[in-house]
Amino acid sequence: MPAACSTPALLHHLDAPASWHDLPRRVLVRGWVFAPGAAPLQAVRARVGGTLISGNVGFHRPDVKAAYPDAPDDYTGFQIAIETPRGRFPLELEALTAGGEWWSFLELEAHGKPRRRPYIFGADSPEELLAGQLALQPRHPPRPLQPEHFPAVHLAPGTSLPVVDIVTPNLNQGRWLPAAVASTAGLDGVRHTVRDGGSTDGSVEWLRESASSLHSWVSEKDDGQADAIARGLAATAGEPEDLMAWINADDHYLPGAIEFVRRYFAAHPRVDVIYGNRVMVDEDGAEVGRWHLPPHNDDVLKLYDFVPQETLFWRRRIWDQVGGIDPTFQFALDWDLLLRFQAAGARIEHLPRFLGAFRLHAAQKSSAAIGSTGQAELDALRRRTFGRDLAPSELIESSFINRYLRRSARRELAARFGLRPSL
Missing domain, CATH: 2.60.40.650 (Immunoglobulin-like)
Structure with a gap:
C-alpha cells in the first residue's frame, strides 16, 4: 500500500x-x-x-x-x-x-x-457504548488468527445432513477471493458458486484455473452485488430443509464452521436461521478483533443489524416463503432479508461460536457505501418497520440496545478468562 x-x-x-x-x-x-x-x-x-x-x-x-x-x-x-x-x-x-x-x-x-468506565457498565455515554462495543474497527494489533473449537453435535442414527448452497459475488477482489473459496473447497455437502461481475484484476483467470474447487462459476456483467447474489441463489435448487448462504469475496469461513452448522441444523429441525460470532481480520488475514454477541433479540434486530453476514445461514423453506433477496438494496440487503425472515415468523438463533472472518480494508462495501447509499437504506428499513422516521436519540439512547451491548461486553470479558457460553 x-x-x-x-x-x-x-x-x-x-x-x-x-x-x-x-x-x-x-x-x-x-x-x-x-x-x-x-x-x-x-x-x-x-x-x-x-x-x-x-x-x-x-x-x-x-x-x-x-x-x-x-x-x-x-x-x-x-x-x-x-x-x-x-x-x-x-x-x-x-x-x-x-x-x-x-x-x-x-x-x-x-x-x-x-x-x-468499562463497557459492561455502559461506558461513559450511550453513544460511546454503541460506537465501541460492536464496531467494524480494529480492537487490537494484528496477531495470528486463532481457530475455533466447535463442540460435538450429537445426531440420531440415520440423520442426514442438509446440503448448503453458497454464493460469492466478486468484482476485482482477486487478492482475497482464493481465501473465500479455500474455506469451502473439498467439503462434503457444499455447493459453492462464484458470480463474477466482469473483473479485470485476474479474478477470472484464477477462477478458470481453480474451477475444481467450486461447484460452478460464471463471469458476466451484472447490476451489482445484490443482483449477483440474487442470480446465483436463484440458480440453485434443493429440498426445503437444505441451507443457503452467501459470503463476500473478501471474507471467509473458519475451519470446521460449515460442518458444525450443517450438524446443528440437522439436530434442530425447527430452526430456520442461524448466525454466529465474527472475527475481524486485516488485509493480510491477521486477526484484529472479535465480536462476542449475546443471544438473538428480535427487538434489537428491528433497530440495528448486528448480525455478521458472513456467519448467516438459513433454510431454503424460509427463503422461498419471503421471496429471496431484494436486489434494489445495495448496502442493507442482508438486514432487509433478516427483517422479512422475522416478519414471516422465522425461528432465528445465535450460536455463540466464531463462524466467519470479516476482512477490514479501505475499499470494503461497509466502509465505502455507508454514507450516500447505506444510510438511506438503513433509514428506509427502519421507516418500513416502525411506520415512521426514528429520532437519533431513539437509536443511541435505547435501553434495550444498551443492555444488549453490555451483555456483549460481558461475554467478551468472560472470554478473556476462557469462559464460553453453552449452545
Missing part, C-alpha cells in the same frame, strides 16, 4: 470531536474532505500510533458543495470511529484519492482520558 503524502490540495473541516483533550475510549471523528476539481475520494483512515483504522466516506454534505463549487459532488462527508489509547498519542488522518494514493490532511497530538 502506498505511503501517505502531505498535500495542500485537500480541503477539510472537522465537525467532531470539539476537543482532542480527554477523549473517551471510543471517539467518532466526523467532517468533510475533498480534493478541489478532482474525483471523489475513495476512502479515509486514521493512523493512531502504529494502528490503521478505516473510516467511511460518502456522507451527504450538500452544504459543502454549496460553499465550494469545485467540490466533486454532494457526498464529501466522512466519519471514523477511533479506539483511543490512554494519555497522549499522535493521530493522523489520511484520504485515498481516485489515483490510488493516500494523502495526509491532518496531523496532531491527542489525549485520551486516563480513567474510563
